[in-house]
Amino acid sequence: MRFTIRALGWIIALLWIITLILPVSVVLSLMKLAEGKNMGIQEPIFSLSNGNLSLTIPLYINNTGFYDISEVNVKIKISRANDVIATLLENLPDIPAGLMVNVSCTFSESLNEIFQRYRALLTEDANLDVDAALHFRVAYAVAFNIATNFTTKWGAPFQNLTIYDIAYNITTHVLSFSISFNNHAFFPINEPLTIELYNSDGKKVSSSSLSLNVPSGESFQEKIEVNVDPSKMTRSGFIRLFFSGLKIFEEEWTLS
């Protein structure tokens, strides 16, 4: 029994030493990692294709610490007035001790899906709440989670969308009107805009498509002329605009 008691005493002492040394060495390891240029973020790359918005952040980490870094992930939650618009999660590979790792943190989200749920974002600028969190585990034992939140401004791609100067040429059966808007979004608009005109009975009198190529931050203004079906034409009606299959605008028109 005496031997067992002594053995237990040694095991307890050894485990206490490990328990006390581990957190101290983890902190030292992180301090070594934080010093110098062991971590760096390169310029983020935005891209928009097929309605999918991608944000790629290339970064490098030179793990000069004593321990491997695992479970590295970045989570970004974007919300507006407590309504979650998008949640983006990117898992990064493990970073073994003594190695330098180049990784790309890529977030991808379908803009169409977002705009389907939050159409107002297409035409109204808004303040969005962003919750960002970085999670990682050192020595497979101690996990760190650094979270921050901030507000960012969302620029609507069709801010101040207006239709004006509506006129109808009874001889040529052409309805003309002007469209204007400002592209406040950080991406260019290069998808077509579908215009549908309805009479006062709700019957479609015309449908056409307008090709758009509006760079970010630019204004758009154009006079549109569409042929209408004279048999269905009335003195008033309404106009609908669609972008990527989503109705973004509806307004009544009346001929003077």
Add this chain to the structure above:
Amino acid sequence: MSELVPRPNRRKLGLRIARAFLLTAASGIFWLIIWFLASMLLANFPNYQMLFTVLAWGLLFFTFAIALAEGTIYKYLLIIIRAFFLIVYLAYATNNGILTINFENFALTVEFLPLLALMIVINLLDIARGLLQAIEFAAQSPKD
């Protein structure tokens, strides 16, 4: 002769108390150093001061009591109680191994469940050792 009997006991008790005080004072200095070192890292954790003070005073009390109970079975009983106290208090004070510090716009959460589990295992081993020591002590001194 009967007047001479209590003298060695009193002296023995006095020595035991003095030894207990010395051990507690040494422990106090040790905890003071730990407090200085830990304050550099943990000063921003909420209630750190209060939680550390309770832990340090609790362990100082046990150091004193265990030293005072030297040579009796109560020493092992106190060792077991101390281990239980550490298990419960460490789990409570560390919020089950998840601590959060809030800076201006940042929140840093440190999760060290494996370390807490290790500390609990150590204290369970301490309880087992205390029990074995108590059994051994009882077997050796039937008077107790």
